[in-house]
Amino acid sequence: MSDSVKLSYFFVGILGSGMMPLALLMDERGADVTGSDRSIDAGRSAEKMALLKRRGIAVFPQDGSGISGKDLIVVASTAIEDTVPDMVAARAAGARVMRRSDLLAECFNAAKVGVAIGGTSGKSTATGMAGWLFEHAGRHPTIVNGAAMKNFETPDMPFASAAVGDPDLFVAEVDESDGSIAKYRPRIAVLNNVSRDHKEMDELMALFSDFLRRAETAIVNVDNDHAATAAAGLPPDKVIFVSREGRPARLYASDIVPAAAGVSFTMTDRLTGARANVALKMPGLHNVSNALGAVGAGLACGVPLDACAAALNEFSGIRRRLEVVGTAAGVTVIDDFAHNPDKISASLSTLKAAGGRLLVMFQPHGFGPLKLMKDEFIAAFLAYLDRDDLLLIPPPVYFGGTVERAVTSSDIVAGVCAGGGNAEAPSDRTACRDRLLETVKPGDRIVVMGARDDTLTVLARDLLSALTARNR
DSSP, X not given: OOGGGOOEEEEEXXXXXXXXXXXXXXXXXXXXXXXXXXXXXXXXXXXXXXXXXXXXXXXXXXXXXXXXXXXXXXXXXXTSOTTSHHHHHHHHHTOEEEEHHHHHHHHHHTSXXXXXXXXXXXXXXXXXXXXXXHHXXXXXXXXXXXXXXXXXXXXXXXXXXXXXXXXXXXXXXXOOTTSGGGGOXXXXXXXXXXXXXXXOHHHHHHHHHHHHHTSSEEEEETTSHHHHHHTTTOOGGGEEEEESSSOSOSEEEEEEEXXXXXXXXXXXXXXXXXXXXXXXXXXXXXXXHHHHHXXXXXXXXXXXXXXXXXXXXXXXXXXXXXXXXXXXXXXXXXXXXXXXXXXXXXXXXXHHHTOSOEEEEEEOSOHHHHHHTHHHHHHXXXXXXXXXXXXXXXXXXXXXXXXXXXXXXXXXXXXXXXXXXXXXXOSSHHXXXXXXXXXXXXXOEEEEEESSOTHHXXXXXXXXXXXXXXXO
């Protein structure tokens, strides 16, 4: 981007997991970037704020004060309501307003090879894997992810949710929650799973089916019945099926050996007969599926299977995905992004496989998901938590705006208790912290679980510090 055509972007909610990587991408491409975030007033996201400050990106309160004039391109997600002061100020100034998804789709669709990672769960991990796979192979992709990728972190970029490389090889996590997945024209589309989240199944199936049809090659996890159905009718030469459960697929995993800190398996490409061994540093069978989806994208772009395996063996993981914060006083503290029933089930099944008692604090990411998936939340906790485990659910995170509070954390807790589980609904996060420290014993694991709130990581670190102090 030359100075003569230098653009100025203002990102409303710049510290958000979807917004920040796009802001960093535009900054790296030479645009003038500023933004606002309501986290400033709440004291959240200190690390992200520090990163943007180092990069010279000014962040304003979300009060309209950062809107400088009509030449500004104001970027907002669909979650930003028109009544937000920044949006009011942008209209008053005559500034161009565009949705985050429109800007990302514009950049993505301009690439010669666009790899779009979709699905209900595991998108950020699969995106990070695919991005690293191409980077490891010397292809240096541009990546926009919804979470920080450890392999791309540097002292200057400690929160690497984006990587700027070849503009013609673009790897992106794409979102179905607001329907924006329909805007992308991928050459490679990866779909690992489909489940009820944000939208009803009929609408989700239509979105994902169209997503696969628009691609030159679709990578589909045939183990997930809904994903397989979304791929129904695709020409055989247009789809690469993957499986870890022994279903017919071109790319499949065998000899899977789970462990507390990772999982190993063998990949086989039926088309070529090639085989390669993988030892992931991330635990959980769901991560085998994530890896197969990423490798499918690599194969579709000409990366050999053994090179894909070599990259996966060096993949360090994604922040807040069953991330071990540390161990003190015989207790391990884990920070996890799981926030919908499928993600919660995947995380808890992985943790329970290692044995031991779990103390889980799950902060819902909104009242809407509680209403939509009340029964699924209750079923997930009852399926994977034992009577000796403890589940704490404080009120959902709330960032303002209009919201219906028809279903609350207490309703989920009541359902879990009615099913024989051990759950409580503390009044706030401080009460959760106190209850965890009061209850925890050596050998336990504390899991801080939830999304859309960076202070969950702060809470996890605070719990570790408090446990560390016990040993002094």
